[in-house]
Amino acid sequence: DAEITQSPRHKITETGRQVTLACHQTWNHNNMFWYRQDLGHGLRLIHYSYGVHDTNKGEVSDGYSVSRSNTEDLPLTLESAASSQTSVYFCASSEGRRKELNEQFFGPGTRLTVL
Amino acid sequence: KQEVTQIPAALSVPEGENLVLNCSFTDSAIYNLQWFRQDPGKGLTSLLLIQSSQREQTSGRLNASLDKSSGRSTLYIAASQPGDSATYLCAVRPWYGGSQGNLIFGKGTKLSVKP
Numbered sequence: 001d002a003e004i005t006q007s008p009r010h011k012i013t014e015t016g017r018q019v020t021l022a023c024h025q026t027w028n029h030n031n032m033f034w035y036r037q038d039l040g041h042g043l044r045l046i047h048y049s050y051g052v053h054d055t056n057k058g059e060v061s062d063g064y065s066v067s068r069s070n071t072e073d074l075p076l077t078l079e080s081a082a083s084s085q086t087s088v089y090f091c092a093s094s095e096g097r098r099k100e101l102n103e104q105f106f107g108p109g110t111r112l113t114v115l
Numbered sequence: 116k117q118e119v120t121q122i123p124a125a126l127s128v129p130e131g132e133n134l135v136l137n138c139s140f141t142d143s144a145i146y147n148l149q150w151f152r153q154d155p156g157k158g159l160t161s162l163l164l165i166q167s168s169q170r171e172q173t174s175g176r177l178n179a180s181l182d183k184s185s186g187r188s189t190l191y192i193a194a195s196q197p198g199d200s201a202t203y204l205c206a207v208r209p210w211y212g213g214s215q216g217n218l219i220f221g222k223g224t225k226l227s228v229k230p
Binding site: 033040041042043044045048058090092102103104105106107108109 | 147149151156157158159160161164204206208215217218220221222223
């Protein structure tokens with residue numbers, strides 16, 4: 001079955017380290033998204049991509065970067081991890097070729113703790 | 116700026132009750148609205164997607180309605196079961212007069228169905 005996976009599921013790191021969270025989908029979806037979820041804020045968009053080599057900043061992109069070298073993967077990199085980036089991170093994808101088919105499907109999440 | 120509100124933040128009901136979860140949004144210019152379910156420690160599961168031209172969508176015991184002009188959507192759950200206990204999230208996709216925006220999420224309603 002097609003799916004969207006994230007790795008690692010849990011990560012503890014130290015302030016200042018570079019961290020990369022992986023997202024892989026097997027639906028052949030054009031669109032991929034990264035969100036963070038925090039108590040009191042709900043889900044907020046970090047970065048998104050509408051296709052290979054396309055990336056765009058979301059609402060809370062500072063301190064994060066993404067690259068899209070193929071359809072299946074959109075890794076999220078924290079350049080220099082900060083305690084404020086402790087959160088649960090979700091990757092999502094949607095079909096995108098037809099406007100009516102833009103239902104988003106989510107991965108299981110990565111819980112990141114920055115000490 | 117589009118804002119999405121879900122009230123109440125938490126709801127506890129006895130098993131078997133029919134219940135309604137509310138979602139309101141400040142700008143009626145939306146492309147679609149999506150309801151999600153999130154179990155503790157898990158990702159989001161898409162429940163229903165309503166296009167702006169539709170009034171409602173149904174899936175099993177779930178029925179979602181949309182009233183764009185009043186900025187409201189409701190998720191109706193019939194004959195609630197303990198397995199329905201989860202957080203329910205509403206998200207709207209803005210319409211910017213020719214292009215779609217990215218999903219904007221409410222903070223969710225945490226539902227507890229008591230046996």
